[in-house]
Amino acid sequence: MPVIEVTDLRKSYGGRPVVDGVSFAVEEGEIFGVLGPNGAGKTTTVECVEGLRVPDAGRVRVTGLDPVADHRRVAEVLGAQLQQSELQPKLTVREALELYAAFYPKPADWRPLAERLDLVPMLDTRFAKLSGGQKQRLFIALALVGDPRVVVLDELTTGLDPRARRETWQLIEDIRAGGVTVLLVTHFMEEAQRLCDRIAVIDRGRVAALDTPAGLIRRSTGATVISFTPSAPLDEADLRALPELASAEFRDGRVTLSGTDETVNAVITLLARTRVTAHQLRVTDTTLDDAFLDLTEATA
Amino acid sequence: MTTDVFDTAVLRTELRLFRREPGALFWMLVFPTLLLAILGSIPSFREADPSFGGLRPVDAYVPVAVLLGLTVGGLQGMPQVLTGYRERGILRRMSATPVRPAALLSAQMVVCGGAALVSALLALAVGRLAFDVSLPAQPLGYLLALLLAVPAALSLGAVLSALSRTTKIAGAIGSAALFPAMFCAGVWLPVQAMPDLLARIVGWTPFGAAAQALNEAAAGDWPDWSHLAVLVGWTVLLTAAAARWFRWE
Numbered sequence: 001m002p003v004i005e006v007t008d009l010r011k012s013y014g015g016r017p018v019v020d021g022v023s024f025a026v027e028e029g030e031i032f033g034v035l036g037p038n039g040a041g042k043t044t045t046v047e048c049v050e051g052l053r054v055p056d057a058g059r060v061r062v063t064g065l066d067p068v069a070d071h072r073r074v075a076e077v078l079g080a081q082l083q084q085s086e087l088q089p090k091l092t093v094r095e096a097l098e099l100y101a102a103f104y105p106k107p108a109d110w111r112p113l114a115e116r117l118d119l120v121p122m123l124d125t126r127f128a129k130l131s132g133g134q135k136q137r138l139f140i141a142l143a144l145v146g147d148p149r150v151v152v153l154d155e156l157t158t159g160l161d162p163r164a165r166r167e168t169w170q171l172i173e174d175i176r177a178g179g180v181t182v183l184l185v186t187h188f189m190e191e192a193q194r195l196c197d198r199i200a201v202i203d204r205g206r207v208a209a210l211d212t213p214a215g216l217i218r219r220s221t222g223a224t225v226i227s228f229t230p231s232a233p234l235d236e237a238d239l240r241a242l243p244e245l246a247s248a249e250f251r252d253g254r255v256t257l258s259g260t261d262e263t264v265n266a267v268i269t270l271l272a273r274t275r276v277t278a279h280q281l282r283v284t285d286t287t288l289d290d291a292f293l294d295l296t297e298a299t300a
Numbered sequence: 301m302t303t304d305v306f307d308t309a310v311l312r313t314e315l316r317l318f319r320r321e322p323g324a325l326f327w328m329l330v331f332p333t334l335l336l337a338i339l340g341s342i343p344s345f346r347e348a349d350p351s352f353g354g355l356r357p358v359d360a361y362v363p364v365a366v367l368l369g370l371t372v373g374g375l376q377g378m379p380q381v382l383t384g385y386r387e388r389g390i391l392r393r394m395s396a397t398p399v400r401p402a403a404l405l406s407a408q409m410v411v412c413g414g415a416a417l418v419s420a421l422l423a424l425a426v427g428r429l430a431f432d433v434s435l436p437a438q439p440l441g442y443l444l445a446l447l448l449a450v451p452a453a454l455s456l457g458a459v460l461s462a463l464s465r466t467t468k469i470a471g472a473i474g475s476a477a478l479f480p481a482m483f484c485a486g487v488w489l490p491v492q493a494m495p496d497l498l499a500r501i502v503g504w505t506p507f508g509a510a511a512q513a514l515n516e517a518a519a520g521d522w523p524d525w526s527h528l529a530v531l532v533g534w535t536v537l538l539t540a541a542a543a544r545w546f547r548w549e
Contacts, residue, residue, distance in 0.1 A: 075396060103398050
């Protein structure tokens with residue numbers, strides 16, 4: 001049974017549909033990404049999973065339970081890190097951990113958790129005095145202190161510097177290694193590509209694609225990019241006739257083509273036949289970035 | 301202990317946080333008694349005054365001081381804290397735990413109500429020890445009036461928290477409401493000294509009704525049921541309004 005099941009979820013605000021028929025299922029032990037541009041409906045979707053919002057239509061189940069009707073039991077197995085939430089400014093880190101641990105029937109011991117998240121030096125520091133990264137680490141600790149089966153992390157690394165972001169990624173991998181399923185909301189491609197087993201790309205309230213990161217990249221038109229500076233001018237018509245070519249660009253004597261592996265082979269054959277040397281030849285896979293833009297533009 | 305609307309861990313935390321707020325501690329716990337002490341140190345306030353029905357003004361100011369902590373806490377303290385909790389997403393964060401944010405609301409009410417009662421006891425004690433003000437002659441009636449005034453003031457505070465989207469608005473409405481409330485409680489003119497018609501109008505307000513009930517009990521009478529009914533009526537009305545309008549985010 002999937003840990004999280006969302007079926008045809010719909011939610012409107014003031015007549016404007018924000019989530020418009022979203023479906024996905026998160027399997028046990030997975031890091032599942034929800035990726036999308038700002039305002040795509042990502043946060044509203046996960047808020048329905050957390051039981052913070054009541055869906056207009058559709059079905060949400062967390063370990064088989066309805067997050068609205070069975071709020072308490074769902075909250076006991078689901079740890080949440082919310083976007084833009086704070087704690088009481090004068091509450092210390094230790095007090096916050098103790099308080100949140102007291103909310104759960106079988107909490108995790110917060111001390112090892114604080115050690116793992118590097119919170120020990122600031123246990124007696126008040127929330128208002130913590131840095132952005134320290135606050136985020138505390139919120140991860142609070143999401144885990146109830147010993148949950150699944151955690152929802154919403155834009156966890158937004159506002160962190162690159163080093164803190166990378167450290168946080170390692171933490172998320174550790175969380176999963178500890179047997180916890182992770183639902184990760186992000187708009188960082190690099191983060192999604194590095195961490196997620198599968199990704200649902202959400203755009204304008206709908207699932208534009210759902211696949212592994214590699215699958216999403218493969219799916220995009222022009223998954224492979226080949227670029228070079230030819231030693232002699234090439235016939236543009238020959239290039240445009242290449243098999244499975246997605247796009248071609250000629251600028252300042254440099255040729256940039258995107259397509260598939262077959263396109264690349266054909267280019268090499270063409271170069272050999274015309275005895276043209278390719279200087280500074282580069283063949284790269286498209287990044288998830290490109291795939292994402294492709295997917296979200298396709299629905300425009 | 302934990303239920304959907306109450307949690308002891310949350311209460312303990314809120315109590316601890318309240319002790320870290322020097323402003324709230326001063327205005328709720330110290331200020332009412334300090335005001336009583338300042339007024340009581342004026343010689344003319346310690347002489348019987350016919351306009352106070354033969355009481356000394358300092359006698360009449362003890363019930364005022366008793367209500368003052370409650371007034372400040374209900375109109376300024378609690379709404380500020382609750383709107384702040386909503387603004388900062390603290391209520392929202394708690395919504396994602398097995399404990400509901402209602403536990404924060406109830407903890408705030410208990411802390412604020414408890415502080416108001418401590419403040420009342422302090423005023424009574426200082427009145428008795430420093431200015432020889434007799435303790436309430438009808439203590440049970442006095443306690444009842446006070447215990448009914450607490451939920452009335454707190455539900456008024458809850459309505460303010462419900463209506464104010466930001467702490468700034470809560471501060472503005474709270475201050476605007478504080479002066480009429482203090483007037484009704486008798487801070488400028490104890491209700492005994494008010495003209496009859498004014499006293500009757502003020503008696504329909506929560507703090508005016510509470511002040512009159514306290515005065516009656518202080519003098520040894522059982523507080524008039526109409527005053528107690530006014531307090532209960534306000535509590536029911538304001539609680540319903542707060543429940544209707546309060547937003548967790």
